[in-house]
């Protein structure tokens with residue numbers, strides 16, 4: 001497991017954010033890793049760290065129903081929270097194989113939910129027909145599937161506790177703009193109360209390359225941030 005290998009480069013320690021604009025210097029904090037940097041679409045661990053620090057307590061049970069390389073589980077362990085992670089295609093033994101729309105959990109049983117779902121079909125995760133990453137953002141089935149994921153997370157979340165969704169919009173040249181963030185927020189809003197909305201700066205190689213060579217920028221705006229929707233079950 002990559003987490004056990006020590007990284008000679010010490011990355012900055014996480015610190016509490018005080019505004020709704022977050023921008024992190026690296027994917028992972030400290031010595032070693034949370035999740036896997038080689039996993040395409042892995043969540044920057046500073047995000048999960050900030051959420052767990054602010055919205056959970058020691059020993060709380062944290063759920064990530066689409067947990068990929070397990071970033072949420074590793075940060076939860078660092079902060080002495082308990083964690084349960086599911087994914088359609090688990091990459092570690094602690095992650096259980098499950099469709100996020102049918103979780104083997106009781107109603108009102110978890111203290112916090114973090115979800116970083118596929119947003120459209122930019123990344124290939126698996127050929128499993130249930131993989132939501134195979135549905136394009138123009139396809140109404142994407143929103144139906146995500147609504148089912150969010151409903152299921154809401155079912156297992158305890159009342160007065162938080163569900164958080166980290167997601168970006170999608171723009172593909174030649175196709176209409178897909179405001180995924182607002183689409184999913186408006187669906188969640190029907191049965192969850194908004195607590196806050198954070199914008200998290202995106203940092204990836206394509207954006208760095210364009211910053212270094214602005215002439216190579218395409219004639220449309222690139223996505224520069226993710227939404228982090230923080231909602232509460234009432």
Ligand SMILES: C[S@@+](CC[C@H](N)C(=O)[O-])C[C@H]1O[C@@H](n2cnc3c(N)ncnc32)[C@H](O)[C@@H]1O
Pocket residue numbers: 035036039041042043044065066067068069070071072086087088089098099100101116117118125126130131132133
């Ligand atoms: C953006 S990645 C999550 C990254 C993760 N937070 C990390 O740090 O590594 C989205 C994940 O959703 C999973 N996924 C897609 N459809 C799913 C489904 N129906 N049920 C559960 N997981 C699913 C994919 O396999 C992928 O690992």
